[in-house]
Amino acid sequence: MATNAPIVIKKVEEVSGGGHHGGGWKVAYADFMTAMMAFFLLLWILAASDEEALRGLADYFTPSLSQSGGRGQGMLDGTVIASNGDQGGSNSPEGDTRLPTFGMENPLAVFDSRLRDTETEAIVEYEQQPDGTMVEKQQEQKESEAERIAAEQANIEQYQAEVKERAENMTRLEDEIRQHIQERTDLSDLGENLRFDRTSDGLLVQIMDKEGRSMFTRGSARVDTRTRDLLRIIGEAIMDMENDIVITGHTDAVPFANNLGYSNWELSADRANATRRVLIDTGVAPARIKRISGLASTEPLNPADPEAAENRRISVLLAYPEPVPPKE
Template sequence: MAGGQTIIIKKHDDDHHDDHHGGGWKVAYADFMTAMMAFFLLLWIIAATDEEKLEGLAEYFTPSLSPLQGGGSQGMLQGQLVELDGQMSASEGLPPQPDMPDFGAADPLAAFDSRMRDQPPEVVVEYLPAEDAPPSPEQIEAERMAQAAAELQARRVERDADLDRIEAEIEAKIAATPELAGISDNLRFDRTAEGLLMQILDEEERPMFDTGSARIVPHTQALIEIVGEALREMPQDLAISGHTDSLRFARQDGYGNWELSSDRANATRRALVAAGISPDRMARVSGLADTVPLYPDRPEAPQNRRIGVLLQYPEPSMTEPARP
């Protein structure tokens, strides 16, 4: 060149921002996306694989340490060190070895799926007391029947106690009345399904009424008053019936056993009302003549002439309501 001058050519980039738009970040981003895809693919494989295969996969990728065997174990000394007097073995005087990490002690996949945990964490479950289930229709019906049976038994016991008390009271008053001495056999008690039937019987030597009449004799009047006093406080109604024997009795005006039995029943009703029993409790007064004899095999017997006073106290049943 002319004059011996050296020509130096310098090139300058006009854009000073090209360093920020290089291609290196794309490579890093691609590596990150690849790693994320591999990670989510691993999660999907774990979720879609059964437990047995997962356990096999975990054992394959889990490193485990086996006991190290020194070299020369196959030689004459089988890996043992020879110690000379006054010399330390190679293992003595060395610092203690640090604890090796326990590889394989825990399942690395247990963090992803609780099904893979060999020893799941202890879970304390507290059970709240369960609410009692509502009774079934069968239980309700059984309880209702049991309650009804108990109430029925209680009513039967109450009825028996009332009737026992009435009988005892009447018998005690008869025994304490001098003019009634010796006629206790004229009163008969019978318990039926309808209640307590008290029958005042006629006797040959101790008639209840004058012959062929409805007039009550004195000892019968006293007996009816005792019966009325015993029944005065009872709430049940009374049914009175008159009976005769089979001997024909008829007056010229046609007055016979039907009329006589009815009049004697009505006379007894008046005597009971006079003894303190409310007339409203008289449910029935009837004359039955000789149709219901006390001794059917002896229809002419004097005992068939009688007055029946029925205390209507029926035997309790399951369908009967309790007495108020």
């Protein structure tokens, strides 16, 4: 009975050699591990061997050829070469071909790089002097460096001495002014109106108002009689000094103005200028006064109370002379 069922052909392929489960790669891996083990074993032997053993090992691998004497087996049969014009292979003077000298001079240097390092050669230069003598340049350089260091040290010591001297001068000036005030019975109570401050720019002498005791007439640049005497004492103390002078006037924060626009700015500047005139009348050289200015109430002495009496003051700065800085 005939049917129309399809005919199916099944093809089966046989895999030989085990596929990826074969053992060929294992043989290659085993050879590689054997070579690595031999390599590390060689490194260990070299590291653990003493000098004599290393020298013997190097001698063993040093190439050499017999140039005279016995016989041997092989193509040349121990014949001496190079003397009769045959192509030779020795390091003898008769031969033209040079064999490698690996390890022959110092076999240990092959395994220890420290033995291959050459010592640094020290070259000393000499310089001929006018008298014909030779002087070592290195010694001259040392002496020059020592002289330079000594000069720098001397400059530093001189700079420090100048700074110390100017500080001592300012201390003597302060003591002198206070002593002259104490000697005047009519001015002895004005000691509290003076204030001395050491600043980075110089000695700052400040003449301040106190409650119930003003240095200037309120709202005026006219100098009070006792204030004038106090300024004269200061002028006499600084008359013979060479310090530059900067005079600054200050007021409190109480507004002061009139119909002409005169304010605390003008008042503080006029008081500073009045102080300048008193100092010049005392004998202070006008050229020493480098600047006068009025700052109104912008720099109060008592910031917590801008209207405090001590904010009304005259500042006389005795600038420090510029010391010579140490040379580089």
